[in-house]
Amino acid sequence: MSGGTPGGGGYMRLRHSQGYASGGEDLEDDACSRLQPFSPPSPRARSWTEIIENALWIASALFIIYFGDRHSNLIYLLWHDDRIRRLPLYLGMVGVGLNIVIFIYTSMVAWRVRRFDEKWESLSISALPIVTLLGLLSFCLLCFALWPIWSFLTLPLLFTLFMACMVVFPHIIIGTFRQQNDSFRID
Numbered sequence: 001m002s003g004g005t006p007g008g009g010g011y012m013r014l015r016h017s018q019g020y021a022s023g024g025e026d027l028e029d030d031a032c033s034r035l036q037p038f039s040p041p042s043p044r045a046r047s048w049t050e051i052i053e054n055a056l057w058i059a060s061a062l063f064i065i066y067f068g069d070r071h072s073n074l075i076y077l078l079w080h081d082d083r084i085r086r087l088p089l090y091l092g093m094v095g096v097g098l099n100i101v102i103f104i105y106t107s108m109v110a111w112r113v114r115r116f117d118e119k120w121e122s123l124s125i126s127a128l129p130i131v132t133l134l135g136l137l138s139f140c141l142l143c144f145a146l147w148p149i150w151s152f153l154t155l156p157l158l159f160t161l162f163m164a165c166m167v168v169f170p171h172i173i174i175g176t177f178r179q180q181n182d183s184f185r186i187d
Contacts, residue, residue, distance in 0.1 A: 054167045061164030064157055069149055077149065089145035095138030102131055103169075 068074040069081075078084065106127055139158060146154045 057160065057164045057167045060160045064160060081149065083148040085145045085148070087145075088141040092138045092141035092145060095134050095141065099131055099134050099138065102127055102134075 065074045068077045072081075078089070139162075142158055143154050146158070150157055
C-alpha cells in the first residue's frame with residue numbers, strides 16, 4: 001500500500017504538504033498534476049447529404065435575392081418599392097441586427113471564459129429567451145412588411161433566407177483566436 005501509515009487499527013492514507021507531486025507510485029494522485037497535451041478538435045467529416053442540403057439552401061437564397069419579384073431583385077425592392085411597409089421593415093431589420101450582435105457577444109464571451117463553465121452557462125441561458133423573442137418578433141415584422149409583395153409566399157421565402165444565413169454564419173471568422181495556455185492550471 002502506498003503512503004499508508006498505521007492509525008486507528010489499520011492503514012490510513014495521509015497527504016503531506018508536497019501537493020499532488022507524489023513519487024509516481026500512486027497514479028491517481030499524480031494524474032492531476034501533469035500537464036495535459038493540447039489536442040486540437042478534429043473537424044467532423046460532413047456527409048454528402050449535408051453538403052447537398054447546404055448548397056441547396058444557399059442556391060435558393062441566391063435565387064430569391066437575384067430574382068426578387070420577377071421584375072427586379074430583392075435589394076432593389078427593399079430600397080425602392082412602395083408596396084413595402086417601411087416601419088415594420090426597419091424594426092425587423094433592427095431586431096435581426098440586435099440578434100447578430102447578441103450572437104457575436106455571447107460567442108466572444110464563450111471564447112474568453114471557456115474554462116469557467118458556470119459563467120458561460122448562466123450567460124447563455126439568460127440570453128436564450130431574449131434572442132428567441134427577438135427572432136420571432138423580427139420574423140413577424142418582416143413578414144408583415146413584405147406581405148404586399150409575395151403574400152403567402154413571404155413565409156417560406158423568409159425561412160429560406162434564414163436557413164441560408166444559418167448555413168453561412170459558422171464559416172464567417174471574425175478574428176483569429178489563439179488557444180489559451182494551460183501551463184498555469186491548478187486543479
